[in-house]
Amino acid sequence: MPSVRTRFAPSPTGYLHIGGVRTALFNWLFARQHGGQFILRIDDTDQQRNVDEALQPILDGLHWLGIDWDEGPEVGGPFAPYYQSQRHDRYQAAVEQLLASGFAYYDYATPAELQADRQAAEHQQRPFRYDRRFMAQTPADRARFEAEGRQAVVRLKMPTEGVLVIDDLIRGRVEFEWAREQDHVIQRTDGTCLYHLANVVDDHDLQISHVIRAEEHLSNTPRQIFMLEALGYPRPAYAHLPFVAEPGSRNKLSKRKLDKYLKNRDFAQLVEHGRPIAQRIGHAVEADAFNPVIVDFYRTIGYLPEAILNYLALLGWSLDDKTEHFSCQELIQNFSLDRVNKSPASFDPKKLWAFEDWHFQQLSLEQKVAQVTPYLEKASLVASPPDDRQRARIDQLVAAASDRIKTSGDVLAFDDFFLPDDEFPYDEKAFEKHLRQGDGLARLREFRESLAALEPFDVPSLERLMHDFIAQRQIKIGQVIHAVRVAVTGKSIGLGLFDTLAILGRPSVLRRIDRTIERTAAS
C-alpha cells in the first residue's frame, strides 16, 4: 500500500491566514491518521520580496499550533529543495518533455491579439477558446514568427473533445468537458513557469498521494490532470475543501477586509478584547498582524492552540451529532475526509471564543499558571522569572480567578495584585459612586478597624467578620462590599472580595484602605 503523503503549500506572504490553517490542519490530520507524511512546500514562484522574512511568520504560526511537518523548510527531506523558486530546472525539464511529446506548443500570439479575440467572442456570446493561429509547428514557423518580432510562450495543447471525470473525495464525481478548457500558458515569454505546471511537477516529485486543498482549485484540476497524464505521472487523490467564509456570508475570508469585518459586532468584540492585552505586553496593535484573520493575533492574546484547532476542525467537518470537543489526538483518531462538508462555513468569532473558554478551563491550576505567567512578565508586573512571593501570588490569583481567565492575557485584568499599594490606579466612576457618594466611606472606615484586629486573616475568618459586621448594623452586604473592593483594587469588578483580601494580605489591605481614605479627602 503506497504511503499517504499530503502537503500544505503556502506562499510566503508574511502571515498565516486562518483559512490556510484549516487547509493545513486537514492535510496534517489526514497524514497523521494514516501514519503518512505531511510536507510543507513553499510556493514562492513569483516572489519579489524577501522570502525568509515573509515565510518566518508562517513557520512560527504552524509551530505554535503544533502542526509539525516531516519534510520542508528547517527540516529538509529526501526531495529537497522544498521551495518552488529553487526547482526551476525541474519545471523546465517538464516543459521540454511536454513540447517534445506534442502536448504543448510554442505560441506567438501577443496579449493584445488574444484580448481582441476574447472580446470578440464575448460580443458574440460564445465561449472563448484560442484558435492556435500563432502556434508554431515547426522550427521554420518559430523563425518566421520571431522574424516578425514576436515572442513565444509555451501553451498546453489541450484536448478538444471528451469528458474528464474526477472522483473527488469530498465532492464525489465531477465532470468537465475538455472542449471548455483553454490552452493554458505554462511558461511565460521570460522563461518563468506558471503555478499550475510547478504544482503538478512538485506534487509528483514529492510523491504527494492526496491533494487536499481549497475548492477554488477544483476548476483548475482538469488542466493539472492533463499535464500530469501527459507527463506520465500517476494521478493523486483529490479532496477539495469548502472555503472558510466571512462572518455571516459566503465570501472567502480575506485579510484585506478587516475594516469591513470590524462592523460585525462579534468580530469587533474579539479585537476589543485583545487590544488592551496586546498593548500591555508591548505588541503593536496597528500592525497588520493584529487581525483576527491572522493566527498571530491569537498567539499574541494568549489563546490555546488546541482551542483554535478544535474550532477550525469543526468548520467544515463533524464527527456526529453531538461531539464538539476534541484534543489534537482525538482529532487525529477521528478525522475523515468523507465527513467533510461541501458548503462554505463562515467563521464565527463567538464560537471560537466558546472553544477557547472550554479548553482553558480544562487546564490544571499548574498549567494555567504556566500559561499566564509570561504575560505578567511581559507587562513587567512580576520579575522574569518571578520570585517566590510573586509565584505564590500568581497561584492564589489564578485559583481564585477560576473561569474569569479565558485567555492567558486575561490575567492582566488583575494587574492590581502586582502593583505597589500606592500605585494601582482607580476607576474614577467606581470611586465616585462607592466612596464619594452614600455612606460607603463611613462603612469602609469601620470595616478597616475590624480588619485590623482580625485573626487569622483568611477567607473563612473574613466571611465571618463580614457576616457579623452587617448583622450588627442591620445593613446589606452590598452597602459595604463595593466600597471595600474599590478601596483595595481600584475597580468595581474582580474576584470574590474575600479572596481578594486574603491574597493581598492584611498589611497591604490596610495600606490600600488608608490610601483610599486619604484620597477621598483630597478632591
Place this chain on the structure above:
RNA sequence: GCCCUCGUCGUCUAAUCGGUCAGGACAUCGGCCCUUCAAGCCGGGAAUUGCGGGUUCGAGUCCCGCCGAGGGUACCA
C-alpha cells in the same frame, strides 16, 4: 456569457437503504441564585430543510425546472 461547485434555525452542524414532533452546539431572550464580574441552574423563541413542480403511503434525503451565492474562464496563486 460559458463551465464547475454549493444552498438545513442568526452561525457551525446532525439526520443508516427515503420512514417517529428536523436533533445538538454557539449565539440570543427570560427566570433563579448573588458580593461586582465570570460562572452555575431552570426555561423560551428560533429552520414549512433556497423556490416551484414531480415520483412515493411517505422526501432534507430521488428526478426535473428555476433562483441565489461562490469559484474558474490570466504570460495570478
